[in-house]
Amino acid sequence: MKRNFILASMILSILALSSCNNSQHQQAAQGPMPFPVESATKSNVTVYNEYAANIEGEQNIEIRAKVDGFVDKIYIDEGAEVKKGQMLFKLSSQTLNQQVNAAKANIEVAKAQLVSAQVEVDKITPLVQKNIISAVQLQTAESSLNAAKAQLIASQANYMNAKENLDYTFIKSPVDGIIGSIPYRIGSLVGRSEAQPLTTVSNISNVYAYFTLNEKQLLQFNRQLNGNSIASKIKELPEVELILADGSTYDHKGKIETINGMVNPRTGSISYRAIFPNPANLLRSGSSGKVKMPSIENNIIMVPQKATYEMQGKKFVYLVNKENKVQAKEVSISTSIDEKFIVQNGLNEGETFVTDGLIKLREGMLIQPMNQKHSPEGNAAFSKK
Known part of the structure; x- marks a missing residue:
């Protein structure tokens, strides 16, 4: 029985050895596996x-009230397109109208005083020339005339100021643009001290x-x-x-x-x-x-992202030596551009690396390099991701 067992074991070993030899001979007949490779070249790239x-x-111009008043009318809406000089808001003007009327009346009073002062000077002048009255009286009359003239100028300035304030109740767009938000509504009290503007006009x-x-x-x-x-x-x-x-x-x-x-x-x-x-x-x-x-990157080496693999946070490529055996080499990547990496260190110009199928490779494996066609050298354009 023992003799039969030994004989059976020898027969199985011979069959297994024969099968292994046939497999090795078949693999040798097929030759090394083909892999696409590429030579590292330097080029100028527009990134x-x-x-x-x-x-x-x-222009983003805040529209603010220059005078205090209630919002009487709003002529525009948020998001509307406006032209330079177009009406935006109208503020209440009753008080300002009264100030304009008062200032206008003061002008008439000042004119009357000026006429009276001029008459007094005209009356005294010949009397002084005839030595009938003292020259001091003429000087006094002339001073009153000058004061009347100054009062008229001041009254006119007050009128212009009041009229200008009245004009400020009509708020117009200073530029062509788009209306922003309008935080106030009709009846709102607004003025120069308000934190928020009436609106904003954006010239876009x-x-x-x-x-x-x-x-x-x-x-x-x-x-x-x-x-x-x-x-x-x-x-x-x-x-x-x-x-x-x-x-x-x-x-x-x-x-x-x-x-x-x-x-x-x-x-x-x-x-x-x-x-x-x-x-x-x-x-x-x-x-x-x-x-x-x-921006232009000069003399850089780029590799396809699929030509690299990652291990423990580091990136590697497979270099191909003169015997067509692959060797893993760590590379330093500066940035990714489209589907390529810019290699900062680890890969030299002229070195050959495998571009695809890295999952099938092992250190020292013999391959059949298949050269790929290179893209034209010179300036290429890429976008960073």
């Missing part, structure tokens, strides 16, 4: 950086987009521009785009107009202002978006 922006109208024919860069971004950005002064650098700046709140790109491109002269010490950032045309009034004051600004 589009996005910065959160606040949008404001070219052009809009400003305000955004910030940190110090590192500012230095990097400035090194790419020619010119020694801020004005000369601004002239070198390319046009920028605006990404709206719904993710769409605004139809019109803008231009950076100003760069703040100081870095905010609390945030370490500096503010930029770009201007965009707004012919269709699509953009409104207070809205938000993202300014998309191009």
